Every structure is written in structure tokens, then in C-alpha cells.
Amino acid sequence: MAQRRTPFGDRARYWFDSTLARGASVLVGWMALLCLAVVVPVSAVLVWTDPDAPASPADRLAQVWHLTGETLRLGGETGAPPRVVMSVLLALVTLLYVSALVGLITTALTERLNALRRGRSTVLEQGHAVVLGWSEQVFTVVSELVAANANQRHAAVAVLADRDKTLMEEALGTKVGPVGRTRLICRSGPVTDPAVLPLTSPATAGVVLVLPHDEPDADAEVVKTLLALRAALAGEKNRPPVVAAVRDDRYRLAACLAAGPGGVVLESDTITARLIVQAARRPGLSLVHQELLDFAGDEFYLVTEPALTGRPFGEALLSYRTSSVVGIVRGDAPLLNPPPDTPITPGDLLVVISRDDDTTWLDDCAELAEEPAMASGPSTPARAERVLLLGWNRRAPLIVDQLRRRARPGSVIDVVADQGEATLRQVNEADADSGTDLSLTLHHGDVTRPETLRRLDVYSYDSVIVLGRDPVPGQPSDDPDNRTLVTLLLLRQLEEATGRELPVVTELVDDRNRALAPISPGADVIISGKLIGLLLAQISQNRHLAAVFEELFSADGAGVRLRPATDYVLPGSETSFATVVAAARRRGECAIGYRSHADASTSPGYGMRVNPPKDERRRWTAEDEVVVIGRD
Structure with a gap:
């Protein structure tokens, strides 16, 4: 067989590659030869073109060596050969020492920068919110915390998850958007490791939220995270309140025990099922829940009102023009929609729905209620479904x-x-x-x-x-x-x-699919992860609201209901919302809003209005519905 001749360039390239594969020593030799091949000729050119260069070739070669030594830091000594060799040896030792020192410094800086990039430095904040875990709920929770902190000058949210810090920051920046004055800090590490949790400084945090991930073992992971948090806070006298969520009620007791006395644990699947059923029975109810749970609109607040102490609860319903009173918190027990003659005692907190915590001021609206416009017939009876x-x-x-x-x-x-x-x-x-x-x-x-x-x-x-x-x-x-x-x-x-x-009620997992769903804009869509995220954010701002929401979403408690407007006002009458509140009070209910089906396709809230002013007047039709807090 005839042998094919290989071009010289290919053979030289192959030989060069083979020598490089022998190790670092060969690479150093090649680099030395390359440096000499460049430095020596250039030094010779500089010497031979210098007008002040010595005349004799030996002196010129000595000057070339001296210039080469200065360039390569080899000393450049001339004279007896032993002197030149010793000079080169010292220069090589110095070069190795400096190179090793530079390498160590570079390695240390690189490791430090990688640690910072991975989020391994300790958060130095006070009163911040700590979010442990990563799931679709994290975007809702962080967004709501940012909205809640909009009026604060120094607020921070620290997120710890077993993910890359850069990826977390990019995902939050894309889905959450601008965070205003709130500092968003991401740290990377396993949330079940007590040695990693101090990165977020939970001992100085205002609240700690534990989110379940999307895998089947999410609940066990939540319990383990709570145990790790308890171990990380061992010895701390003032522990932050903890808010967590589990999917299966079998894990709730274990999670509550791990969270401690001040912890709040939500059952996400049970709450989601209750909201789905409520929306199925009264279409449009999910719009009310959305309004009450996010920080963008009206939400629940607990306020003290000494001026109402000793007066019946029914009078408080018409004592606020721009807020809706729905219950009392006595001790740690919420009383949503108590009987109108329930006295308000010292120390009671009123549960109100308002735009903000500074919009709850007394303004008697009893004179706005118009008796002739109130309906007096029986309520619409429930039927088989x-x-x-x-x-x-x-x-x-x-x-x-x-x-x-x-x-x-x-x-x-x-x-x-x-x-x-x-x-x-x-x-x-x-x-x-x-x-x-x-x-x-x-x-x-x-x-x-x-x-x-x-x-x-x-x-x-139905x-x-x-x-x-x-x-x-x-x-x-x-x-x-x-x-x-x-x-x-x-x-x-x-x-x-x-x-x-x-009358369709849809359950979705991903909030981004809400825009893809081929349904009307005001249709009932229950996005379980988002709803639980909203609840977690609300309770994180006031843990006393946990009992209020537990009562509100319970199967047998006082919850949000949609009733026909004809149960409260005469159809065709033009009257104020205070009249509806007074009529609901007669039936043992707290009216908090209404839905106009005539405006469902044109109004921003799809016809739903929560907490309207008591002096707002409108003409009520038979198609309208009233939003109340009451029992079936």
C-alpha cells in the first residue's frame, strides 16, 4: 500500500501538540523559547541601532544580554560565567516566588468572588423578611412584600434556596420587576442545613416564610426546614414569627410543632378546595378574594377604636365612611360577623377592610341609610345543586x-x-x-x-x-x-x-397561563400557588390575621358570600351603599361591596366593587349582587 505523504506543516503541528501533551514542564520550556525568540532579536536591533552603543561586537553582545535580562527579569549581570549563572539563578528564584505569590492571591480573590456570586456572605439586616425555599409562590410572596414595604425607607427581603444566586436574581428581576426601596437579597444553599440558615440572619428578621417546593416530598421538606430553623435559632430569646405552608393536612401538626408556639402553618390544598367550591356556588367570588388578599387594593386591618368601646357591634358598621367593619378580635379569637348587639369591650380589635392603615377614621354614616329603599322579604332560599x-x-x-x-x-x-x-x-x-x-x-x-x-x-x-x-x-x-x-x-x-x-371555575397551577386561558376576563380562576402566596404575605405582615383568614375560609364559619341585591334593596331604587349595609345588618350580615353585571365587561374590576364609600349612590337592579360576610 502506498503511503500518503503528510505535509510538513501538519507534521510540525502534530509534533507540537504531542510535546504539549507531556505536561506543564514542556509548556514552560516552550514559553521560555518563545520569549527568547522574541526578546533577543528585538534587543539586538535596539542595541545595533543605538548611536551610543559600544563599537566592539563583544561589548554590544554584552549590552544585548543586559537588555534581555532586564526585560525578562533575569538580572542581566555580565562578567565571569559563574557570576552570570548565579544572577540567572537568583532571578529565577525571585520569578518563581513572585509568580507563586501572585497565583495564591489570584486564587484567593477568585474563590472570594465565586463565594459572593454564589451568595455565601451573611446578610446584615434588621427587621427584614426571610423567604426559605423556591417555588412558583416565591414570585407572589416577594411581589406582595415589596408592595407592603412601598412606604418604608429601609426594607429588605432575603431569599435562601438551593439554587444559583445569579439565576434567582434574574428570575425575580424578570417576574417581580422594580422593587422600589426594598432591597432584594439572594443567598444560595440548602434550606434544611442549620449551618446555612444563618446566612439570612433569621435571628434579626421580622418574619420568616417557608415555602413548599413543587415536588411530592414538599411537605416533609417544609417540616425539615422548620426543624433546621429551630436548631439555627437555638439559644435566641426573641425569635421571629414563622409562617409556612403544607399541602397535606397530615403534615400540619408536625409542621406546627416544628414552627413553635408563634408559628402559623397553612394547609394549601384545603384552602384551595374551599375557594374553588365558594366560587363554583357564587361565580365572581374569586374576584373578591383577589381584591382582599393582595396589597394593591383594599385589605384587612386590625385597629383599636376606644370611642366605640361599650357600643354594640352593629353601630360600628356605619361608623366608617371609607372602611368596612366585619368583625372583632378578642384576645386571639376572631369573631367575624358577630351578632349586631355584641358589645365592643376594652382591648377589642376591630377587623376592618380599608385602602390603607391610615384611612380608617370615624365618620358616622347612619343618617345616609334610607329605610324606604330597604327590602323586607325573605332571603332567596338555597336549592339542590x-x-x-x-x-x-x-x-x-x-x-x-x-x-x-x-x-x-x-x-x-x-x-x-x-x-x-x-x-x-x-x-x-x-x-x-x-x-x-x-x-x-x-x-x-x-x-x-x-x-x-x-x-x-x-x-x-349549576x-x-x-x-x-x-x-x-x-x-x-x-x-x-x-x-x-x-x-x-x-x-x-x-x-x-x-x-x-x-358557569366555569378553573384551577390553574401557573399564573402565566391565566392570560392564555380561553375564558372571559372576569371568569373565576383559582391559581392555588398564587392564592397561598398572597395569604403567606398577608399573614407575614400581621400574624393575627391568620385566625381571621382561618375563619373566613373555613367550611362552617362566616365567609365571603354573594347574595342577590334584591334581598337588601328594592330593585330600581337609587340609594346609597349605607342603605345596603343597614339592610345587611338586619339580616345579621356585614355588607362589604357589590357586583354590577351591567358593568362586568367595561369596568376595571369586572363589575366587582369592594369597600365602596358609604355615601356612594347608584341605581340597584335585579341583576346586581351584594358581597357580604355571613353564614349560609
Whole structure:
């Protein structure tokens, strides 16, 4: 076989690469040869072109050596060979020492910069908020904390998660946006390590929030984080209040014990199920919850009012022009919507809904109530309900339980789900305690297929609840909202074909998918992560509100309700909102707003108005609804 001749350039390049592969010593030799190949000729040119250079070649070569030595820091000594060798040896020792010193300094600086980039320095703040963990809720929590701190000059939020600091800062900067005067600090490290938690200075924090991540072991991780926090704060006398959330109620007791006496632990799945059911029974109720939970609008405040001490609670309802009184906190126990004749005692805190904490001032509005405009008939009676549940997930049994609690005889729940989503055993377990007032039936079918929905008489149901699948561990691409969006598209097609609107309540996981959902702007969408994030942020600012929200969202307590306006005022009458408040007081309720369906498509709040001024006058129609705090 004839051998192919390799070009000289390729052979030289291959030989050079092979020598470099032998190690650092060969690389140093090549660098020395390269330096000499450049420095010596240039030094010779400089000497030979110098008019003051010596005449003899030996003296000129000595000057070339001297110039080369100065350039390469080799000393440049001339004379006897031993003297030259010793000079070069000292220069090499000096070079090695300086190089090693520079290398050590460079390495130390690089490690320090990497540590700073990774977020390993201790936060030096006082009264700041500490957020432990990373999930979709972190963006809602941080956004709300920034909004709550808008009026403060020195506020800080420290986020600790087992993620890269730069990536966290970029994600928060993109989704949260400008933070104003609030300092946003990210630190990187495992939240379950007591040695890492001091990076956020929890001992000097104003509040610590623990967020569950999106994996199946989220609740166990929350408990472990709370235990790590307790270990990190061991020996501290003044511990910050702790607010955490778990998904499964089986972990709540353990989380409460780990959080300590002042800790607050929320059950996210139970709260989400309650809000879904409330919105299903009264469309539009999710708009009220959104308004009350975020810091952008009106929210709950606890205020002291000595001027009302000794007076009945009913008088307080019309004692504020721009705020709505809804209850009393006596000790640590909230009394939402107590009987109107309940006396206000010294030390009681009034639960009010107001624009800000400085907008709650007394202004008697009793004279604004107009007796002739009040309705005097009985309330609209509750009736049996038919609910269609499209899809099944871990919150579905909780939704069934909430529907069962107030079910009237003859109520029906039809479940449509794949065999992989809901088994007959799961539905039977949910139906075990349903009683005789509620019937639960499972129909197997794919809710993302048009023929499945066409077989259903969807307009025969009072409400349609669309649930997404539980995410599958190890499959990050399995977004449960994908199937939900497809189902909503098919329901939208039915609405367009019939010209009738369906009472749909949708559960979404990702808030970004709200803009993609093919539903009307004012439709009921429950985004579980966002709602829990809003609750965590509210309670972090005032932990006494935890008991208020627990009562507000409980199945049997006084909650937010939407009632027909005809239960309170005569249809067609033009009167003030104070008249509605007085009429609700007669029925043992606290009116806090209204919804005008005529303005649902044009007004910013989709017709929903929370905490309007008592002197606001409008003409009330039979389609209007009143928002009250009351019981069923």
C-alpha cells in the first residue's frame, strides 16, 4: 500500500501538540523559547541601532544580554560565567516566588468572588423578611412584600434556596420587576442545613416564610426546614414569627410543632378546595378574594377604636365612611360577623377592610341609610345543586367534601376523568361520607376530547369545575395546565356554538397561563400557588390575621358570600351603599361591596366593587349582587 505523504506543516503541528501533551514542564520550556525568540532579536536591533552603543561586537553582545535580562527579569549581570549563572539563578528564584505569590492571591480573590456570586456572605439586616425555599409562590410572596414595604425607607427581603444566586436574581428581576426601596437579597444553599440558615440572619428578621417546593416530598421538606430553623435559632430569646405552608393536612401538626408556639402553618390544598367550591356556588367570588388578599387594593386591618368601646357591634358598621367593619378580635379569637348587639369591650380589635392603615377614621354614616329603599322579604332560599367535575387530582376529594358540607337534598356531583386520573376506589372513598343529600358518580372519559364533552349536557349543571392532573414526578414537561387549557378551549367552542355562557371555575397551577386561558376576563380562576402566596404575605405582615383568614375560609364559619341585591334593596331604587349595609345588618350580615353585571365587561374590576364609600349612590337592579360576610 502506498503511503500518503503528510505535509510538513501538519507534521510540525502534530509534533507540537504531542510535546504539549507531556505536561506543564514542556509548556514552560516552550514559553521560555518563545520569549527568547522574541526578546533577543528585538534587543539586538535596539542595541545595533543605538548611536551610543559600544563599537566592539563583544561589548554590544554584552549590552544585548543586559537588555534581555532586564526585560525578562533575569538580572542581566555580565562578567565571569559563574557570576552570570548565579544572577540567572537568583532571578529565577525571585520569578518563581513572585509568580507563586501572585497565583495564591489570584486564587484567593477568585474563590472570594465565586463565594459572593454564589451568595455565601451573611446578610446584615434588621427587621427584614426571610423567604426559605423556591417555588412558583416565591414570585407572589416577594411581589406582595415589596408592595407592603412601598412606604418604608429601609426594607429588605432575603431569599435562601438551593439554587444559583445569579439565576434567582434574574428570575425575580424578570417576574417581580422594580422593587422600589426594598432591597432584594439572594443567598444560595440548602434550606434544611442549620449551618446555612444563618446566612439570612433569621435571628434579626421580622418574619420568616417557608415555602413548599413543587415536588411530592414538599411537605416533609417544609417540616425539615422548620426543624433546621429551630436548631439555627437555638439559644435566641426573641425569635421571629414563622409562617409556612403544607399541602397535606397530615403534615400540619408536625409542621406546627416544628414552627413553635408563634408559628402559623397553612394547609394549601384545603384552602384551595374551599375557594374553588365558594366560587363554583357564587361565580365572581374569586374576584373578591383577589381584591382582599393582595396589597394593591383594599385589605384587612386590625385597629383599636376606644370611642366605640361599650357600643354594640352593629353601630360600628356605619361608623366608617371609607372602611368596612366585619368583625372583632378578642384576645386571639376572631369573631367575624358577630351578632349586631355584641358589645365592643376594652382591648377589642376591630377587623376592618380599608385602602390603607391610615384611612380608617370615624365618620358616622347612619343618617345616609334610607329605610324606604330597604327590602323586607325573605332571603332567596338555597336549592339542590348539580356540579360537573372535569378532571381529578389530589384536591378533588377535598372539593367533594366541601360540596357535601352544605349540600341540599337532591344535590348531584358528576365526575368525568380518565381511568388513569381517578379510579373507582378513589371516588368511592370520597363518596363514603357524602350522605344521602349528595350523590357522586364517576364517568370515565377524556375531557380533552370533543366527543366526551358533547355527550354531557353541560348546561344542565349549576357549575362546571375544571381540574388539572397532578404533576408526575420526574417529568418536568408534564404541565398539568396543558390539559386544562385544552378542556377550556372545547368548552369555549360549546359556548360559541350555543350562544350561552357556562358557569366555569378553573384551577390553574401557573399564573402565566391565566392570560392564555380561553375564558372571559372576569371568569373565576383559582391559581392555588398564587392564592397561598398572597395569604403567606398577608399573614407575614400581621400574624393575627391568620385566625381571621382561618375563619373566613373555613367550611362552617362566616365567609365571603354573594347574595342577590334584591334581598337588601328594592330593585330600581337609587340609594346609597349605607342603605345596603343597614339592610345587611338586619339580616345579621356585614355588607362589604357589590357586583354590577351591567358593568362586568367595561369596568376595571369586572363589575366587582369592594369597600365602596358609604355615601356612594347608584341605581340597584335585579341583576346586581351584594358581597357580604355571613353564614349560609
